[in-house]
Amino acid sequence: METAEKQRVTRAVSAQDWKDIERRLKGFYDPVKLVCDGYELTLILQRTGQFTNAIAVYINGKIDGKWLIEDCEERRRFFCPKSRSFYSRKDMANIKKISKRMFREMQAKNKYVYYEPFWTSFRSLKNHLIKNNKSIELVVD
Secondary structure, three states, X not given: OOOOOOOOEEEEOOHHHHHHHHHHOOOOOOOEEEEEOOEEEEEEEEEOOOXXXXXXXXXXXXXXXXXXXXXXXXXXXXXXXXXXXXXXXXHHHHHHHHOHHHHHHHHHHOEEEEEEOEEOXXXXXXHHHHHHOOOEEEEEO
């Protein structure tokens, strides 16, 4: 027996589609499927903590741990970049008291960037997708 592969129907995302996607992602259990430059994305609202929710991004149906560790195309295109400082605010305040020149040098060197597969802001997710992908299509159910 041959299995017939389901043909997915897509269309370019319009301004109204973005509004509809945002509305759908305000509730649980309503995933949105997009095709971005050949990658199939599934966006779904999930719990990330006791009282916090975020939009999870699944690439081709999964979140692979190596994407979080290694610098790869999937991570840069779809995951949320976060920036943190090596030093606490208290430490930076003490360094600022010592020398302005040293403070500027420390500020430039003391940050690192990591990526999460969750977005807490739909607007940030949308802008990141538009900026990093040439073609964004909505999968029509």
